[in-house]
Amino acid sequence: xxxxxxxxxxxxxxxxxxxxxxxxxxxxxxxxxxxxxxxxxxxxxxxxxxxxxxxxxxxxxxxxxxxxxxxxxxxxxxxxxxxxxxxxxxxxxxxxxxxxxxxxxxxxxxxxxxxxxxxxxxxxxxxxxxxxxxxxxxxxxxxxxxxxxxxxxxxxxxxxxxxxxxxxxxxxxxxxxxxxxxxxxx
Numbered sequence: 001x002x003x004x005x006x007x008x009x010x011x012x013x014x015x016x017x018x019x020x021x022x023x024x025x026x027x028x029x030x031x032x033x034x035x036x037x038x039x040x041x042x043x044x045x046x047x048x049x050x051x052x053x054x055x056x057x058x059x060x061x062x063x064x065x066x067x068x069x070x071x072x073x074x075x076x077x078x079x080x081x082x083x084x085x086x087x088x089x090x091x092x093x094x095x096x097x098x099x100x101x102x103x104x105x106x107x108x109x110x111x112x113x114x115x116x117x118x119x120x121x122x123x124x125x126x127x128x129x130x131x132x133x134x135x136x137x138x139x140x141x142x143x144x145x146x147x148x149x150x151x152x153x154x155x156x157x158x159x160x161x162x163x164x165x166x167x168x169x170x171x172x173x174x175x176x177x178x179x180x181x182x183x184x185x186x
Contacts, residue, residue, distance in 0.1 A: 003117070004129045005169030006071055007110035008136035013078060013162035014103045015137035017096060020144045020155025028152055029089040039093055046101030054105040063113045067106065071167040074102040078163030081156045092152065099159060106166065107133070136162070
């Protein structure tokens with residue numbers, strides 16, 4: 001279940017960005033609406049780059065190790081975003097791209113790990129994971145709207161919280177897995 005949390009919370013962070021970014025970029029930072037798509041598209045390029053890197057890293061590192069590093073990096077970017085968002089559009093765009101770029105890699109690796117661990121119930125595990133993933137996305141979007149205060153704060157707060165919860169879920173998943181392995185050895 002912790003692996004599902006890693007996936008769902010990371011995805012929630014992306015939906016916080018999706019729901020808050022039009023206001024943040026267009027209204028708060030006064031980016032002309034015609035350029036919003038370009039800024040949004042930078043995230044897609046980042047996702048592609050990280051997924052290509054992820055394929056290479058999977059040849060060397062385990063899924064659990066990659067997930068730990070990826071979720072830790074996303075949490076770091078979320079916290080940095082929370083600290084530095086008032087400073088400039090450039091800082092926000094860079095940190096958001098770094099944050100969002102990790103979402104697909106975390107999602108792909110989480111689902112792969114989940115399906116490895118629950119092979120006989122792969123369909124049910126996948127259905128539960130995807131349902132919770134989109135449910136968390138919806139909750140994150142609602143949280144951004146509910147906390148809105150005419151600044152980027154609500155978006156970056158929800159992104160940071162989601163990323164930290166994703167990281168903590170991955171840590172708990174790793175601790176749970178080590179306990180399972182020790183119990184099997186006894």
